[in-house]
Amino acid sequence: xxxxxxxxxxxxxxxxxxxxxxxxxxxxxxxxxxxxxxxxxxxxxxxxxxxxxxxxxxxxxxxxxxxxxxxxxxxxxxxxxxxxxxxxxxxxxxxxxxxxxxxxxxxxxxxxxxxxxxxxxxxxxxxxxxxxxxxxxxxxxxxxxxxxxxxxxxxxxxxxxxxxxxxxxxxxxxxxxxxxxxxxxxxxxxxxxxxxxxxxxxxxxxxxxxxxxxxxxxxxxxxxxxxxxxxxxxxxxxxxxxxxxxxxxxxxxxxxxxxxxxxxxxxxxxxxxxxxxxxxxxxxxx
Amino acid sequence: xxxxxxxxxxxxxxxxxxxxxxxxxxxxxxxxxxxxxxxxxxxxxxxxxxxxxxxxxxxxxxxxxxxxxxxxxxxxxxxxxxxxxxxxxxxxxxxxxxxxxxxxxxxxxxxxxxxxxxxxxxxxxxxxxxxxxxxxxxxxxxxxxxxxxxxxxxxxxxxxxxxxxxxxxxxxxxxxxxxxxxxxxxxxxxxxxxxxxxxxxxxxxxxxxxxxxxxxxxxxxxxxxxxxxxxxxxxxxxxx
Numbered sequence: 001x002x003x004x005x006x007x008x009x010x011x012x013x014x015x016x017x018x019x020x021x022x023x024x025x026x027x028x029x030x031x032x033x034x035x036x037x038x039x040x041x042x043x044x045x046x047x048x049x050x051x052x053x054x055x056x057x058x059x060x061x062x063x064x065x066x067x068x069x070x071x072x073x074x075x076x077x078x079x080x081x082x083x084x085x086x087x088x089x090x091x092x093x094x095x096x097x098x099x100x101x102x103x104x105x106x107x108x109x110x111x112x113x114x115x116x117x118x119x120x121x122x123x124x125x126x127x128x129x130x131x132x133x134x135x136x137x138x139x140x141x142x143x144x145x146x147x148x149x150x151x152x153x154x155x156x157x158x159x160x161x162x163x164x165x166x167x168x169x170x171x172x173x174x175x176x177x178x179x180x181x182x183x184x185x186x187x188x189x190x191x192x193x194x195x196x197x198x199x200x201x202x203x204x205x206x207x208x209x210x211x212x213x214x215x216x217x218x219x220x221x222x223x224x225x226x227x228x229x230x231x232x233x234x235x236x237x238x239x240x241x242x243x244x245x246x247x248x249x250x251x252x253x254x255x256x257x258x259x260x261x262x263x264x265x266x267x268x269x270x271x272x273x274x275x276x277x278x279x280x281x282x283x284x285x286x
Numbered sequence: 287x288x289x290x291x292x293x294x295x296x297x298x299x300x301x302x303x304x305x306x307x308x309x310x311x312x313x314x315x316x317x318x319x320x321x322x323x324x325x326x327x328x329x330x331x332x333x334x335x336x337x338x339x340x341x342x343x344x345x346x347x348x349x350x351x352x353x354x355x356x357x358x359x360x361x362x363x364x365x366x367x368x369x370x371x372x373x374x375x376x377x378x379x380x381x382x383x384x385x386x387x388x389x390x391x392x393x394x395x396x397x398x399x400x401x402x403x404x405x406x407x408x409x410x411x412x413x414x415x416x417x418x419x420x421x422x423x424x425x426x427x428x429x430x431x432x433x434x435x436x437x438x439x440x441x442x443x444x445x446x447x448x449x450x451x452x453x454x455x456x457x458x459x460x461x462x463x464x465x466x467x468x469x470x471x472x473x474x475x476x477x478x479x480x481x482x483x484x485x486x487x488x489x490x491x492x493x494x495x496x497x498x499x500x501x502x503x504x505x506x507x508x509x510x511x512x513x514x515x516x517x518x519x520x521x522x523x524x525x526x
Contacts, residue, residue: 089463117385120378132486237483246494249469249485254392256479259498266494 028232035220049224056179064180068172072162077172079180083194084151094141094149098127100156107161125250126170129240133209133247140204148192163227166238170211210276212269213238237265241273291464293449305454313515315432323433327425330458331415336425338433341403355400359388359407367414383419390423390472390482396436416462417445423472440512443472444504446497453496455504469497473505
């Protein structure tokens with residue numbers, strides 16, 4: 001009986017997955033047809049984001065954390081800090097690493113195993129928006145040149161993938177960085193040690209970097225693509241911005257973009273980036 | 287203490303180039319005997335070799351596609367290709383470059399001509415002196431053509447960037463680690479499509495647009511050199 005149950009349940013789940021894939025294909029055709037008439041599947045304007053919710057400081061054990069929902073896309077970022085040695089090519093700067101992982105229930109297409117290309121790209125795109133914008137004042141995270149620096153580990157858990165993980169993850173990372181408190185620095189036998197319980201200062205920041213993602217579907221460009229829009233997309237461009245400047249980009253998708261399309265996306269990124277930054281300032285710093 | 291490095295002196299770059307110059311480049315096709323197609327691409331001191339295997343059977347079989355070939359790309363850096371030995375095997379950076387390389391090449395290949403097969407492209411960076419992903423893509427496009435895979439066009443890749451406030455073409459050597467911005471693209475010239483685009487560094491919207499146009503002009507120059515390399519191979523065969 002138990003055996004029978006488990007087999008049929010298994011079959012059911014693979015059937016369900018097939019159905020999902022089938023539905024996504026139908027939606028892809030529908031999305032393209034609707035966009036030709038200037039409509040998005042969920043009635044959003046072409047540059048309109050889904051509803052954004054940002055909740056900082058949700059994990060007490062972490063130095064910094066934030067939960068972000070972008071429609072039904074749901075991610076959590078956590079920051080842990082420790083003391084380590086600097087890289088030999090930047091002996092007076094703190095160290096940061098970003099990784100991202102799908103929790104198996106994030107999507108029915110998930111396969112467990114080593115990190116997928118998608119999660120590696122996601123982590124690296126989030127990393128570069130933070131690093132290249134110089135959002136974190138890494139030179140202030142140096143404790144003793146060539147010996148001890150702060151290490152900032154940002155981990156992103158993907159709880160639900162309903163499209164545009166890049167923007168959701170970069171919002172979560174930014175919110176976590178903005179609200180994090182560094183462990184108190186203690187000296188034990190002349191060696192700096194990070195206190196396990198006590199926290200002190202905020203992470204020194206120079207501004208807030210956000211990433212905005214656009215996709216091209218046919219000849220139409222839309223912001224904040226949902227999962228079904230991603231299944232129909234030709235190309236994707238994610239653009240990091242900070243204070244009216246562009247600081248990182250990553251193209252995705254297997255179709256090219258023209259110079260004009262890229263220029264249009266850059267203009268939109270600067271405008272939308274400012275809007276997202278305001279959301280972060282409003283939600284995080286009150 | 288860190289020493290200050292001047293990247294620009296008297297309107298010239300550290301290697302003597304003008305701002306919009308490419309490094310000297312060299313392209314050859316058919317350099318490996320046992321690969322179905324291969325190419326060598328050198329730009330300055332960056333050297334990439336690409337080899338193509340396939341179309342061939344797909345392993346593991348569940349990855350095959352009923353209606354088209356799958357394209358697999360693998361970018362690797364030889365452990366001795368950098369000043370400090372890099373650990374063998376792909377790291378996260380290499381995984382990402384493999385992926386963006388695949389997406390840069392896919393638009394030009396008639397994958398639907400070879401259902402249920404795999405086309406494997408291997409890129410080995412023998413010497414790294416910046417803009418390695420661009421060199422790898424340039425070599426890979428030539429190797430695919432050399433393998434006789436039907437293609438709509440070649441793909442040409444070039445970087446641009448900002449060093450000491452100046453917009454320059456083809457980032458090289460010290461400019462990579464000490465420059466302010468690195469901007470590699472891949473270009474599908476016949477369709478005027480950009481098939482790879484990454485940017486690391488800060489630019490105003492106005493600067494960005496200049497960099498974009500400069501990178502495209504660089505890719506167009508590389509495209510001519512790639513075509514020359516392909517012609518040379520067949521010319522040599524005709525002369526025999």
